[in-house]
Amino acid sequence: MQKQLxxxxxxxxxxxxxxxxxxxxxxxFLIKNKDLCKEYLYxxxxxxxxxxxxxxIYIRGLIEFTNYCKNDCLYCGIRRSNKNADRYRLTKEQIIxxxxxxxxxxxxxxxxxxxxxxxxxxxxLEEILKEIKSRHPDCAITLxxxxxxxxxxxxxxxxxxxxxxxxHETATKSHYEKLHPEEMSFDNRVNCLHELKELGxxxxxxxxxxxxxxxxxxxxxxxxxxxxxxxxxxxxGPFVPHKDTPFKDKLQGTVDMTLFMLGLIRLTLxxxxxxxxxxxxxxxxxxxxxxxxxxxxxxxxNLSPTNVRKKYMLYDNKICTGDEAxxxxxxxxxxxxxxxxxIVVDRGDYKN
Numbered sequence: 001m002q003k004q005l006x007x008x009x010x011x012x013x014x015x016x017x018x019x020x021x022x023x024x025x026x027x028x029f030l031i032k033n034k035d036l037c038k039e040y041l042y043x044x045x046x047x048x049x050x051x052x053x054x055x056x057i058y059i060r061g062l063i064e065f066t067n068y069c070k071n072d073c074l075y076c077g078i079r080r081s082n083k084n085a086d087r088y089r090l091t092k093e094q095i096i097x098x099x100x101x102x103x104x105x106x107x108x109x110x111x112x113x114x115x116x117x118x119x120x121x122x123x124x125l126e127e128i129l130k131e132i133k134s135r136h137p138d139c140a141i142t143l144x145x146x147x148x149x150x151x152x153x154x155x156x157x158x159x160x161x162x163x164x165x166x167x168h169e170t171a172t173k174s175h176y177e178k179l180h181p182e183e184m185s186f187d188n189r190v191n192c193l194h195e196l197k198e199l200g201x202x203x204x205x206x207x208x209x210x211x212x213x214x215x216x217x218x219x220x221x222x223x224x225x226x227x228x229x230x231x232x233x234x235x236x237g238p239f240v241p242h243k244d245t246p247f248k249d250k251l252q253g254t255v256d257m258t259l260f261m262l263g264l265i266r267l268t269l270x271x272x273x274x275x276x277x278x279x280x281x282x283x284x285x286x287x288x289x290x291x292x293x294x295x296x297x298x299x300x301x302n303l304s305p306t307n308v309r310k311k312y313m314l315y316d317n318k319i320c321t322g323d324e325a326x327x328x329x330x331x332x333x334x335x336x337x338x339x340x341x342x343i344v345v346d347r348g349d350y351k352n
């Protein structure tokens with residue numbers, strides 16, 4: 001019986017590699033039987049990644065510039081209700097200094113990430129974007145600053161933003177509503193993703209694996225959602241609880257399921273830019289290497305000043321809160337080389 005199930009799973013993986021899509025029922029079947037076919041999946045997902053991007057691993061310099069947030073997401077350590085969060089904002093000069101240092105280290109993409117902080121108006125962000133672009137015209141800039149208006153996204157694009165990362169967190173509306181307060185809207189989140197695509201951004205979506213109330217059915221739905229959306233990047237990582245949130249006692253997501261979803265995403269969206277996330281490395285010392293072996297091709301080391309890194313604590317025990325960026329990148333280069341891949345100095349644009 002097990003041999004038959006394994007053969008069915010492997011056949012579905014072959015079909016996915018060839019056709020780049022499965023039905024909801026087929027995705028669900030694979031997720032429910034992942035232990036029978038995960039090694040076969042990773043072999044295929046890594047091969048597909050190599051056929052498009054080679055053995056290159058692209059690095060994005062992460063600049064976490066504010067941990068103020070107007071939202072109150074139930075899973076997030078910088079939610080507005082967390083009175084224990086030590087709040088900070090980087091100045092324009094500090095943000096630009098982070099980018100300058102990152103450029104010297106070989107970064108050609110910077111990710112400006114923060115909570116939804118109303119202090120950072122379009123005008124302030126436009127100044128920062130223009131300054132970084134004038135100093136480093138060969139670099140790409142990704143913004144990850146949440147839901148904004150179409151007009152705001154348009155202005156930021158014109159000021160120099162190339163990419164936008166907006167994780168949808170879950171593709172199932174009823175599940176979204178269990179993770180967020182009433183004032184937040186699933187429909188608005190999805191609409192923002194479509195507006196970003198319309199404006200010509202390279203768009204990143206993403207979700208948590210193993211978040212509270214998530215089912216295997218929800219995970220199968222993620223793959224259909226992503227196939228329809230056709231994002232350029234997908235950031236997924238295991239849910240990791242934070243001690244100062246309503247979800248502090250919830251079980252964390254697993255490395256195993258996260259890797260399996262990475263593999264399925266790679267075969268569903270072969271050209272996608274797929275990070276092995278910090279959360280994966282947080283719950284498993286070899287998590288990022290395992291992510292690369294499952295088909296990931298992006299890493300996002302931290303360029304934020306070391307004195308603020310512990311303050312941008314979306315979840316407990318986050319790694320890389322102490323290392324200098326230069327130390328961190330040398331360490332990553334050595335670790336990545338053990339997977340047979342190599343970190344490259346490259347913007348790492350989406351290859352269509």
